[in-house]
Amino acid sequence: MNTIRVEQSGAFVERFSIPPTGDGVLNGLRFAVKDLVDVAGRRTGCGNPTRLETNPPAVVSAVCVDQLLAAGAQCEGKTVTDELAFSLLGINHFYGTPLNPAAPERVPGGSSSGSASAVACGLVDFAIGTDTGGSVRVPASNCGIWGWRPTYGVVSVAGVMPLAPMFDTVGILARSADVLRRAAAVLLADAKPQAAATPATIHVVSEAFDTADAEVRDALRPAVEFVERVFDIRVQRTSLDELCGDVSAADWNSWRDMYRRLVGAEALSCHGAWLASERPPLGPITESGFKHAESLDRSRLAEVIGRRERYCRHLRRALGPRDLLCLPTAPSVAPLKDMVSLDRNSDYYRLTVAFNAIAGVGRLPQVSMPLATASSAPIGLSLIGAYGEDALLLYAVDRIENSRSSG
Amino acid sequence: MNTIRVEQSGAFVERFSIPPTGDGVLNGLRFAVKDLVDVAGRRTGCGNPTRLETNPPAVVSAVCVDQLLAAGAQCEGKTVTDELAFSLLGINHFYGTPLNPAAPERVPGGSSSGSASAVACGLVDFAIGTDTGGSVRVPASNCGIWGWRPTYGVVSVAGVMPLAPMFDTVGILARSADVLRRAAAVLLADAKPQAAATPATIHVVSEAFDTADAEVRDALRPAVEFVERVFDIRVQRTSLDELCGDVSAADWNSWRDMYRRLVGAEALSCHGAWLASERPPLGPITESGFKHAESLDRSRLAEVIGRRERYCRHLRRALGPRDLLCLPTAPSVAPLKDMVSLDRNSDYYRLTVAFNAIAGVGRLPQVSMPLATASSAPIGLSLIGAYGEDALLLYAVDRIENSRSSG
Numbered sequence: 001m002n003t004i005r006v007e008q009s010g011a012f013v014e015r016f017s018i019p020p021t022g023d024g025v026l027n028g029l030r031f032a033v034k035d036l037v038d039v040a041g042r043r044t045g046c047g048n049p050t051r052l053e054t055n056p057p058a059v060v061s062a063v064c065v066d067q068l069l070a071a072g073a074q075c076e077g078k079t080v081t082d083e084l085a086f087s088l089l090g091i092n093h094f095y096g097t098p099l100n101p102a103a104p105e106r107v108p109g110g111s112s113s114g115s116a117s118a119v120a121c122g123l124v125d126f127a128i129g130t131d132t133g134g135s136v137r138v139p140a141s142n143c144g145i146w147g148w149r150p151t152y153g154v155v156s157v158a159g160v161m162p163l164a165p166m167f168d169t170v171g172i173l174a175r176s177a178d179v180l181r182r183a184a185a186v187l188l189a190d191a192k193p194q195a196a197a198t199p200a201t202i203h204v205v206s207e208a209f210d211t212a213d214a215e216v217r218d219a220l221r222p223a224v225e226f227v228e229r230v231f232d233i234r235v236q237r238t239s240l241d242e243l244c245g246d247v248s249a250a251d252w253n254s255w256r257d258m259y260r261r262l263v264g265a266e267a268l269s270c271h272g273a274w275l276a277s278e279r280p281p282l283g284p285i286t287e288s289g290f291k292h293a294e295s296l297d298r299s300r301l302a303e304v305i306g307r308r309e310r311y312c313r314h315l316r317r318a319l320g321p322r323d324l325l326c327l328p329t330a331p332s333v334a335p336l337k338d339m340v341s342l343d344r345n346s347d348y349y350r351l352t353v354a355f356n357a358i359a360g361v362g363r364l365p366q367v368s369m370p371l372a373t374a375s376s377a378p379i380g381l382s383l384i385g386a387y388g389e390d391a392l393l394l395y396a397v398d399r400i401e402n403s404r405s406s407g
Numbered sequence: 408m409n410t411i412r413v414e415q416s417g418a419f420v421e422r423f424s425i426p427p428t429g430d431g432v433l434n435g436l437r438f439a440v441k442d443l444v445d446v447a448g449r450r451t452g453c454g455n456p457t458r459l460e461t462n463p464p465a466v467v468s469a470v471c472v473d474q475l476l477a478a479g480a481q482c483e484g485k486t487v488t489d490e491l492a493f494s495l496l497g498i499n500h501f502y503g504t505p506l507n508p509a510a511p512e513r514v515p516g517g518s519s520s521g522s523a524s525a526v527a528c529g530l531v532d533f534a535i536g537t538d539t540g541g542s543v544r545v546p547a548s549n550c551g552i553w554g555w556r557p558t559y560g561v562v563s564v565a566g567v568m569p570l571a572p573m574f575d576t577v578g579i580l581a582r583s584a585d586v587l588r589r590a591a592a593v594l595l596a597d598a599k600p601q602a603a604a605t606p607a608t609i610h611v612v613s614e615a616f617d618t619a620d621a622e623v624r625d626a627l628r629p630a631v632e633f634v635e636r637v638f639d640i641r642v643q644r645t646s647l648d649e650l651c652g653d654v655s656a657a658d659w660n661s662w663r664d665m666y667r668r669l670v671g672a673e674a675l676s677c678h679g680a681w682l683a684s685e686r687p688p689l690g691p692i693t694e695s696g697f698k699h700a701e702s703l704d705r706s707r708l709a710e711v712i713g714r715r716e717r718y719c720r721h722l723r724r725a726l727g728p729r730d731l732l733c734l735p736t737a738p739s740v741a742p743l744k745d746m747v748s749l750d751r752n753s754d755y756y757r758l759t760v761a762f763n764a765i766a767g768v769g770r771l772p773q774v775s776m777p778l779a780t781a782s783s784a785p786i787g788l789s790l791i792g793a794y795g796e797d798a799l800l801l802y803a804v805d806r807i808e809n810s811r812s813s814g
Binding site for chain 2: 021055057058059061069154156159166265267270272274275276300301310316363
């Protein structure tokens, strides 16, 4: 893939260069930071011009940025984000749509749109993204790169704009599984990953493959078979109601409804006062997200929080430390830019939210791997790991990439 | 205990009455909310007058407040907090020191000082607190009430001022274990707590008892023996280096250093920009906390984050789902108001931070139980549960209280 010029990519809101503060496993690597994450001395814009104006400049960088700088990486700038991180499309009303170089006629996906674009365009080696409901995984899938959402709570979110603290995480997008694993290891600060461990069982999530577009299913079939060969184990089809101990989990509406209501309730808690006092202009997708959040009956959150905890608890019991789930990152390839619906109720949006809710609800780590294409566009195959088993997951993913290049 | 008048308590920053929004297990109970937590239509002051002025009014209540209202409880007002929740003493430079009715000459402890005071004074049945490094547990211990810090990440912190997101939790202070368990069950939204389970092993943390003041050790010995009789199991002495798989864990300086550096780094990420742009007057304890945070070398966080994850991982392996740790909530009874040191390097402060860092570092739930007194002041005995086993822990605590009243 040829390198694309910065101006063509539309990936950055600001370019600058911060040298590393230490030596380490990221020596010589360049990274970009989603503009939802503080960099010392700069205003964090969060994809909204009013926010950019009213946010005072950061005095220190977010902890995650400092970790990467200390491990030898150089920071190259801040990247476009979907407004307030509240969309999976990669379209920002004010700052435009970063280029998806793998499928230029399609959206890059969001909300870490600029981070995915900067990596896919070859402008940086990796980038910081945030992932509440798919914001690292979906753009990784759309742009044909590697994306990691960590186990909930293991990477510092201090200095990062919250959207829904129940689900918010800081993750990494990278051009190779090797760089992904190294950058993730720095954020995890885990001195002894169990590098030798191999997956025990890989559960293919049957509902996800059954629901995905036929072209996605067909494109991913060889990828799943490849994963089987790499680890010399047979994957087994498992349904979500078994994994979650609840028949409702076989219905994607349950996941989407649960995720949407919880994120809506928390997002309004995080941003409602600011929206009401500043009355900032918002793009249509963001506006519709907060409209929905305002319409929620907050006295009826108990059922949905309870369902989340029930699913999470069962998933935790169902997955041994070396077990993985396998599913398409999204049900379809990225929408075409000139045909994309901004409606959160479109089939594409609903199912993409639902697929990506599994790791969020379960507090589980997930990696999207660029192992296939359909309609000449990338589509990611995802592996979800057990709680806290990010190191094993990233090692498995690295082995898959190595086997591909040597195979 | 006689009820104390509101004005005498100094517990509230604002009194009002919000009726319940639903019917449930908290019908008829009244609660107060720490002024770090949003209540719709009101400004959240966070214990700092500039913050109170510059924070726009909340448009919705924090998710945790809405959960309690929906379960039948009535909200009675907002309570004093240590400034920006950044102290364990219960002394607020601007809003005073709420009354500790169980030991009026001593500090109530903080940062959930007003919540503890309101409960201990009999003004409400329970109160919302927040706990980053002991801010629920220490005031519960000082004031002779029950206090619960949840498993990290299971109770929504949306609409709650962050101090250090790596450790921040929302917890409950209550006058009885029964009320504590019921309010906690609402926040946990866990339909099926394993109510029948009893503890398998109770590990008495040897370093904590060895380090505590002699009067605390003597006062808690019968309480530990009582817990043994309730569950008909023998407790076993276990050292922190065994539990954490690292000799450094036997040294309280390791816990205190780790906690203090991580909270300092995250607190500066959360509040540094606001402090630099608003230049608000701060009380001396808060000032010293941020001075220390500013002095940290952020390029050297990797070691301390790594140590935290190592300890956490070992603790998780060492504790089975039905195992508990047992230790004094604090090494001493609450300091006398006219002799208290505001120095974070005092022995009392250092050790109190260190004792309370265990649950924080391990992401584990903890309950402080008012089972003893020394020098005519309360001192709490704490139980720490396994990750996610809040329901079992709260049930065990409830059984202890029941056995006491019937015994």
